[in-house]
Amino acid sequence: MNILSLNQIDYLPDGLLEATPENLQRILPGPTLIHLPGRQAEPLFVSVLLHGNEPTGLLSLQLLLKKYQSQPLPRSLSIFFGNVSAASKNLRRLDNQPDYNRIWPGTELPNCAETEMAREIVSIMKKRHVFASVDVHNNTGLNPHYACINKLENQFLQLASLFGRLIVYFIRPKGVQSAAFAEICPAVTLECGRPGQHYGVEHVLEYLSSCLHLTALPQHQVQHQDIDLFHTVAQVKVHEKISFSFNQADADLLLNEDLERMNFTEIPAGTVWGTSKYDSLMPIIAQDECGNNVTDDYFSIQNGNLLINRHNIMPSMLTLDERVIRQDCLCYLMERIRL
Structure with a gap:
Protein backbone atom coordinates (compact mmCIF):
# COMPACT_ATOMS: atom_id res chain seq x y z
CA MET A 1 0.00 0.00 0.00
CA ASN A 2 2.75 2.48 0.95
CA ILE A 3 4.37 2.85 -2.45
CA LEU A 4 5.41 6.48 -1.95
CA SER A 5 8.85 7.02 -0.43
CA LEU A 6 10.73 10.21 0.23
CA ASN A 7 13.79 10.73 -1.94
CA GLN A 8 16.41 12.43 0.28
CA ILE A 9 19.77 13.63 -1.12
CA ASP A 10 22.54 16.12 -0.29
CA TYR A 11 23.47 17.38 -3.76
CA LEU A 12 21.88 19.06 -6.77
CA PRO A 13 21.20 16.48 -9.51
CA ASP A 14 22.40 17.34 -13.01
CA GLY A 15 19.85 19.35 -14.93
CA LEU A 16 17.81 20.42 -11.89
CA LEU A 17 18.57 24.13 -12.30
CA GLU A 18 17.42 24.08 -15.92
CA ALA A 19 14.38 21.81 -15.56
CA THR A 20 10.86 23.00 -16.26
CA PRO A 21 8.01 21.94 -13.97
CA GLU A 22 6.81 19.68 -16.79
CA ASN A 23 10.10 17.74 -17.15
CA LEU A 24 11.27 17.89 -13.53
CA GLN A 25 10.02 14.34 -13.01
CA ARG A 26 12.79 13.06 -15.29
CA ILE A 27 15.35 14.36 -12.77
CA LEU A 28 13.47 13.83 -9.50
CA PRO A 29 11.51 10.54 -9.61
CA GLY A 30 9.13 11.66 -6.87
CA PRO A 31 8.87 13.97 -3.86
CA THR A 32 12.44 14.93 -2.98
CA LEU A 33 14.14 16.59 -0.01
CA ILE A 34 17.54 18.11 -0.84
CA HIS A 35 19.95 19.34 1.86
CA LEU A 36 22.65 21.84 0.91
CA PRO A 37 25.33 23.13 3.34
CA GLY A 38 25.87 26.80 4.12
CA ARG A 39 27.97 29.07 6.36
CA GLN A 40 25.28 29.09 9.07
CA ALA A 41 24.38 25.54 9.99
CA GLU A 42 20.70 25.83 10.95
CA PRO A 43 18.88 25.39 7.63
CA LEU A 44 16.22 27.47 5.96
CA PHE A 45 13.51 25.06 4.80
CA VAL A 46 11.73 25.88 1.53
CA SER A 47 8.91 23.84 -0.01
CA VAL A 48 7.86 24.26 -3.63
CA LEU A 49 5.36 22.58 -5.96
CA LEU A 50 3.09 21.32 -3.20
CA HIS A 51 0.61 22.21 -5.92
CA GLY A 52 1.91 21.09 -9.28
CA ASN A 53 0.53 24.06 -11.21
CA GLU A 54 2.27 26.67 -9.02
CA PRO A 55 5.82 26.97 -10.42
CA THR A 56 7.06 30.28 -8.98
CA GLY A 57 8.87 28.63 -6.05
CA LEU A 58 10.80 26.30 -8.35
CA LEU A 59 11.77 29.08 -10.76
CA SER A 60 12.95 31.42 -8.00
CA LEU A 61 15.02 28.67 -6.35
CA GLN A 62 16.68 27.85 -9.66
CA LEU A 63 17.79 31.47 -10.01
CA LEU A 64 18.95 31.57 -6.39
CA LEU A 65 21.01 28.39 -6.64
CA LYS A 66 22.62 29.49 -9.90
CA LYS A 67 23.96 32.53 -8.02
CA TYR A 68 25.67 30.25 -5.50
CA GLN A 69 27.08 27.60 -7.84
CA SER A 70 30.64 28.86 -7.26
CA GLN A 71 30.34 30.10 -3.67
CA PRO A 72 28.91 28.75 -0.40
CA LEU A 73 25.36 29.54 0.63
CA PRO A 74 25.08 32.06 3.50
CA ARG A 75 22.92 29.53 5.39
CA SER A 76 22.22 25.83 4.93
CA LEU A 77 19.20 25.21 2.75
CA SER A 78 16.78 22.28 2.73
CA ILE A 79 14.38 22.18 -0.21
CA PHE A 80 11.32 19.97 -0.59
CA PHE A 81 10.14 19.47 -4.16
CA GLY A 82 6.59 18.26 -3.66
CA ASN A 83 4.12 17.00 -6.24
CA VAL A 84 6.42 16.57 -9.24
CA SER A 85 4.01 14.11 -10.91
CA ALA A 86 1.20 16.71 -10.89
CA ALA A 87 3.70 19.34 -12.06
CA SER A 88 4.44 17.21 -15.13
CA LYS A 89 0.81 17.71 -16.17
CA ASN A 90 0.47 21.29 -14.88
CA LEU A 91 -2.23 20.25 -12.40
CA ARG A 92 -2.74 21.18 -8.75
CA ARG A 93 -2.91 17.44 -7.97
CA LEU A 94 -3.74 14.25 -9.82
CA ASP A 95 -7.20 12.79 -9.31
CA ASN A 96 -5.86 9.86 -7.26
CA GLN A 97 -3.79 12.08 -4.95
CA PRO A 98 -4.52 14.07 -1.81
CA ASP A 99 -3.73 17.77 -1.82
CA TYR A 100 -0.03 18.07 -0.89
CA ASN A 101 -0.83 21.12 1.22
CA ARG A 102 -3.34 19.20 3.36
CA ILE A 103 -1.19 16.16 4.28
CA TRP A 104 0.99 17.66 7.03
CA PRO A 105 0.80 16.89 10.77
CA GLY A 106 -2.50 18.20 12.10
CA THR A 107 -4.34 17.05 8.97
CA GLU A 108 -7.91 15.82 9.01
CA LEU A 109 -7.13 13.35 6.21
CA PRO A 110 -6.84 9.64 7.05
CA ASN A 111 -3.35 8.18 7.26
CA CYS A 112 -1.83 7.47 3.87
CA ALA A 113 1.58 7.33 2.21
CA GLU A 114 1.59 11.10 1.72
CA THR A 115 0.78 11.92 5.37
CA GLU A 116 3.53 9.51 6.48
CA MET A 117 5.98 11.30 4.18
CA ALA A 118 5.00 14.72 5.53
CA ARG A 119 5.48 13.54 9.13
CA GLU A 120 8.91 12.21 8.19
CA ILE A 121 9.95 15.54 6.67
CA VAL A 122 8.93 17.52 9.76
CA SER A 123 10.82 15.03 11.97
CA ILE A 124 13.95 15.31 9.79
CA MET A 125 13.91 19.10 9.85
CA LYS A 126 13.30 19.23 13.61
CA LYS A 127 16.45 17.15 14.13
CA ARG A 128 18.34 19.54 11.86
CA HIS A 129 17.25 22.51 14.04
CA VAL A 130 15.47 24.28 11.21
CA PHE A 131 15.86 28.07 11.31
CA ALA A 132 12.63 29.02 9.49
CA SER A 133 10.20 27.55 6.96
CA VAL A 134 8.94 29.11 3.73
CA ASP A 135 6.22 27.47 1.60
CA VAL A 136 5.86 29.09 -1.84
CA HIS A 137 2.56 29.16 -3.72
CA ASN A 138 0.76 30.85 -6.59
CA ASN A 139 -2.87 31.94 -6.81
CA THR A 140 -5.23 30.99 -9.60
CA GLY A 141 -7.28 34.15 -9.08
CA LEU A 142 -6.46 37.84 -9.21
CA ASN A 143 -4.69 38.47 -5.88
CA PRO A 144 -1.86 40.68 -4.63
CA HIS A 145 1.26 39.15 -3.10
CA TYR A 146 0.86 38.36 0.59
CA ALA A 147 2.27 36.19 3.36
CA CYS A 148 0.26 33.84 5.61
CA ILE A 149 1.05 32.83 9.19
CA ASN A 150 -0.54 30.41 11.65
CA LYS A 151 0.63 32.03 14.90
CA LEU A 152 0.30 35.67 15.92
CA GLU A 153 3.80 35.77 17.41
CA ASN A 154 6.44 38.36 16.70
CA GLN A 155 8.91 36.05 14.93
CA PHE A 156 6.18 34.90 12.56
CA LEU A 157 5.13 38.50 11.91
CA GLN A 158 8.76 39.48 11.29
CA LEU A 159 9.26 36.65 8.81
CA ALA A 160 6.02 37.57 7.02
CA SER A 161 6.64 41.32 6.94
CA LEU A 162 9.91 40.72 5.08
CA PHE A 163 7.68 39.80 2.12
CA GLY A 164 5.40 42.84 2.31
CA ARG A 165 2.69 44.69 4.24
CA LEU A 166 -0.14 42.22 3.58
CA ILE A 167 -0.27 39.42 6.16
CA VAL A 168 -3.06 36.86 6.63
CA TYR A 169 -3.45 34.87 9.86
CA PHE A 170 -5.36 31.58 9.62
CA ILE A 171 -5.72 28.26 11.43
CA ARG A 172 -7.93 26.49 8.89
CA PRO A 173 -7.71 24.50 6.62
CA LYS A 174 -5.88 21.88 8.65
CA GLY A 175 -2.88 19.92 7.46
CA VAL A 176 -1.08 22.79 5.72
CA GLN A 177 2.71 22.83 5.63
CA SER A 178 3.16 26.15 7.42
CA ALA A 179 1.00 25.11 10.38
CA ALA A 180 2.99 21.90 10.86
CA PHE A 181 6.31 23.75 10.76
CA ALA A 182 4.94 26.49 13.04
CA GLU A 183 5.28 23.96 15.86
CA ILE A 184 9.07 23.78 15.41
CA CYS A 185 10.13 27.15 13.90
CA PRO A 186 8.84 30.45 12.50
CA ALA A 187 6.93 29.60 9.32
CA VAL A 188 5.20 31.43 6.48
CA THR A 189 3.28 30.67 3.32
CA LEU A 190 4.00 33.05 0.45
CA GLU A 191 1.20 33.72 -2.04
CA CYS A 192 2.91 35.11 -5.12
CA GLY A 193 0.23 35.99 -7.64
CA ARG A 194 -0.57 34.03 -10.76
CA PRO A 195 1.89 31.63 -12.39
CA GLY A 196 3.92 32.99 -15.27
CA GLN A 197 4.47 36.47 -13.81
CA HIS A 198 8.15 37.39 -13.73
CA TYR A 199 7.62 39.78 -10.83
CA GLY A 200 6.49 36.86 -8.67
CA VAL A 201 9.71 34.96 -9.34
CA GLU A 202 11.84 38.05 -8.65
CA HIS A 203 9.94 38.82 -5.44
CA VAL A 204 10.46 35.31 -4.05
CA LEU A 205 14.12 35.32 -5.14
CA GLU A 206 14.70 38.57 -3.25
CA TYR A 207 12.84 37.23 -0.19
CA LEU A 208 14.73 33.93 -0.04
CA SER A 209 18.04 35.76 -0.46
CA SER A 210 17.14 37.98 2.50
CA CYS A 211 16.19 34.96 4.64
CA LEU A 212 19.47 33.20 3.85
CA HIS A 213 21.44 36.28 4.98
CA LEU A 214 19.62 36.64 8.32
CA THR A 215 21.68 35.66 11.34
CA ALA A 216 18.49 35.83 13.42
CA LEU A 217 14.98 37.18 13.09
CA PRO A 218 14.59 40.72 14.48
CA GLN A 219 13.55 40.84 18.13
CA HIS A 220 11.79 44.23 18.10
CA GLN A 221 8.01 44.17 17.87
CA VAL A 222 6.30 44.61 14.51
CA GLN A 223 4.25 47.82 14.68
CA HIS A 224 0.60 47.78 13.59
CA GLN A 225 1.09 50.75 11.28
CA ASP A 226 3.76 48.85 9.33
CA ILE A 227 1.49 45.97 8.22
CA ASP A 228 -2.04 45.24 7.05
CA LEU A 229 -3.08 42.22 9.09
CA PHE A 230 -6.15 40.12 8.30
CA HIS A 231 -7.74 37.10 9.98
CA THR A 232 -9.34 34.36 7.88
Missing part, protein backbone atom coordinates in the same frame (compact mmCIF):
# COMPACT_ATOMS: atom_id res chain seq x y z
CA VAL A 233 -12.76 33.85 9.46
CA ALA A 234 -14.35 31.43 6.98
CA GLN A 235 -13.67 29.09 4.09
CA VAL A 236 -16.36 29.09 1.38
CA LYS A 237 -17.12 26.04 -0.77
CA VAL A 238 -19.75 25.36 -3.42
CA HIS A 239 -22.30 22.78 -2.26
CA GLU A 240 -21.28 19.42 -3.78
CA LYS A 241 -24.83 18.78 -5.08
CA ILE A 242 -24.98 22.13 -6.85
CA SER A 243 -23.79 22.75 -10.41
CA PHE A 244 -22.08 26.10 -10.87
CA SER A 245 -20.54 28.14 -13.63
CA PHE A 246 -19.36 31.61 -14.53
CA ASN A 247 -20.88 31.54 -18.02
CA GLN A 248 -23.36 28.65 -18.37
CA ALA A 249 -26.80 30.16 -17.80
CA ASP A 250 -28.41 26.78 -17.02
CA ALA A 251 -26.15 26.12 -13.97
CA ASP A 252 -27.79 25.96 -10.54
CA LEU A 253 -25.45 28.75 -9.41
CA LEU A 254 -24.31 31.35 -11.94
CA LEU A 255 -21.42 33.27 -10.39
CA ASN A 256 -20.41 36.75 -11.53
CA GLU A 257 -17.66 36.66 -14.15
CA ASP A 258 -15.74 39.48 -12.44
CA LEU A 259 -15.96 37.91 -8.97
CA GLU A 260 -12.19 37.60 -8.56
CA ARG A 261 -11.85 41.39 -8.72
CA MET A 262 -13.25 41.46 -5.18
CA ASN A 263 -10.10 39.79 -3.78
CA PHE A 264 -8.50 41.86 -1.03
CA THR A 265 -11.27 44.45 -1.24
CA GLU A 266 -13.45 45.18 1.78
CA ILE A 267 -16.91 44.85 0.24
CA PRO A 268 -20.23 46.23 1.56
CA ALA A 269 -23.16 44.13 2.70
CA GLY A 270 -25.61 43.54 -0.12
CA THR A 271 -22.95 42.90 -2.75
CA VAL A 272 -24.25 40.35 -5.29
CA TRP A 273 -22.00 37.33 -5.98
CA GLY A 274 -24.28 35.55 -8.44
CA THR A 275 -27.74 34.13 -9.05
CA SER A 276 -29.22 30.87 -7.77
CA LYS A 277 -32.04 28.71 -9.13
CA TYR A 278 -33.03 27.73 -5.60
CA ASP A 279 -34.42 29.92 -2.83
CA SER A 280 -34.60 27.04 -0.34
CA LEU A 281 -31.13 25.49 -0.88
CA MET A 282 -28.09 27.63 -0.13
CA PRO A 283 -25.63 26.84 -2.97
CA ILE A 284 -22.49 27.56 -0.93
CA ILE A 285 -21.22 26.53 2.50
CA ALA A 286 -19.08 28.73 4.76
CA GLN A 287 -17.19 27.13 7.65
CA ASP A 288 -15.39 29.03 10.38
CA GLU A 289 -11.93 28.12 11.65
CA CYS A 290 -13.42 25.54 14.02
CA GLY A 291 -15.31 23.84 11.21
CA ASN A 292 -18.73 25.22 12.22
CA ASN A 293 -21.26 26.05 9.52
CA VAL A 294 -21.55 29.86 9.49
CA THR A 295 -23.08 30.28 6.03
CA ASP A 296 -26.08 32.28 7.24
CA ASP A 297 -23.78 34.72 9.05
CA TYR A 298 -22.21 35.77 5.77
CA PHE A 299 -24.59 34.95 2.89
CA SER A 300 -28.27 35.06 2.00
CA ILE A 301 -30.48 34.45 -1.06
CA GLN A 302 -32.82 37.32 -1.94
CA ASN A 303 -34.92 37.28 -5.13
CA GLY A 304 -32.59 34.67 -6.58
CA ASN A 305 -29.46 36.71 -5.84
CA LEU A 306 -26.61 35.37 -3.71
CA LEU A 307 -25.64 38.26 -1.40
CA ILE A 308 -22.92 38.90 1.16
CA ASN A 309 -24.49 39.84 4.51
CA ARG A 310 -21.71 41.61 6.42
CA HIS A 311 -19.98 44.92 5.94
CA ASN A 312 -16.23 45.10 5.30
CA ILE A 313 -15.70 41.40 4.68
CA MET A 314 -12.66 40.85 2.45
CA PRO A 315 -12.48 37.79 0.18
CA SER A 316 -9.22 36.19 -0.90
CA MET A 317 -8.37 33.48 -3.43
CA LEU A 318 -11.55 33.96 -5.45
CA THR A 319 -10.79 32.27 -8.76
CA LEU A 320 -12.54 31.59 -12.05
CA ASP A 321 -10.89 28.14 -12.29
CA GLU A 322 -13.80 25.75 -11.78
CA ARG A 323 -11.56 22.69 -11.31
CA VAL A 324 -9.67 24.40 -8.47
CA ILE A 325 -12.96 25.51 -6.88
CA ARG A 326 -14.12 21.87 -6.80
CA GLN A 327 -10.76 20.54 -5.58
CA ASP A 328 -10.27 23.23 -2.94
CA CYS A 329 -12.77 26.04 -2.36
CA LEU A 330 -14.41 29.12 -3.85
CA CYS A 331 -12.60 31.55 -1.53
CA TYR A 332 -11.76 32.59 2.01
CA LEU A 333 -13.35 35.45 3.94
CA MET A 334 -11.20 37.73 6.07
CA GLU A 335 -11.57 40.54 8.59
CA ARG A 336 -9.01 43.19 9.44
CA ILE A 337 -7.42 42.86 12.88
CA ARG A 338 -4.95 44.96 14.89
CA LEU A 339 -1.99 43.65 16.85
